[in-house]
Amino acid sequence: MSKLYAIFGDPVSHSRSPLMHNFLFKTLHVDSCYTRVHLHDGSKLRETFLKLGLSGANITVPHKEAAFNACDEIRGFAKSVGVVNTIINENGRLIGYNTDADGFMEAIKPFGEIKRVLILGAGGTAKALANRFIQDDSHVSVLNRGEERLSYFKELGLTCMNWDNFICDNYDLVVNTTSAGLKDDAYPAPKQITDEILSHSAYAADAVYGKLTPFLKLAKDKGIPCKDGTDMLLYQGVLANHLFCDKKYDLKTTAGIMQKSFSL
DSSP states (O other): OOEEEEEEESSOTTOOHHHHHHHHHHHTTOSEEEEEEEOSOGGGHHHHHHHTTOSEEEEOTTOHHHHHHHOSEEOTTHHHHTOOSEEEEETTEEEEEOOHHHHHHHHTGGGOOOOEEEEEOOSHHHHHHHHHHHHTTOEEEEEESSSTTOHHHHHTTOEEEETTTOOOOOEEEEEEOSOTTTSSSOOSSOHHHHHHHHHTEEEEEESOOSSOOHHHHHHHHTTOOEEOSHHHHHHHHHHHHHHHTTTOSOHHHHHHHHHHHTTO
């Protein structure tokens, strides 16, 4: 019986997830299809998921926290962060997971040991990465435009700053988790602050993929080794598909096939 999967987001037309997953399904002769769903209202996620008869889904910005609330049960790492990017339909019950954090950690392995990290933004991806870095005993700082979304991170005991009270430190890694640069030429923080941060960072990473954002261009101009979100997209997708396919295929095989889809 054919299965249908989707990615929910706003925006979502740019997503490469359908290409990755459909290429794997075709290569391995899996009777499944993966599509996009442009969802404006995150509170409609569960209703839409069930109406479409989906077997599973991925969730991108800005609905990862809404996805947590849409689930009947949360498993694994997602429990501690309140953020879901992968949903599996188990006999009508929606089971939530988070593959973002482990996907990101795999992506930044070439950077080596990261002990001091600055996260730009305070949304779902930021929450997932902050908790994952805490697991590795890294010192985590979070910078957001305003104070309103920082309370979660303050409760974790992290160094929290907004644009008005920002004090720069030295960082092994700075990560942009905001959507700045996705559809515009904006920086994740005012250019002066972004410039200062990158001048004090050994590495830089951006969750946005498929384009050279102003943030990454500035990092490159400064000679800072950096990565866009392509590898994070790949590895979180590998882990998500592992769940979609009931862990039938090993991760190395899945990663190798999905990697080839980027050259299509």
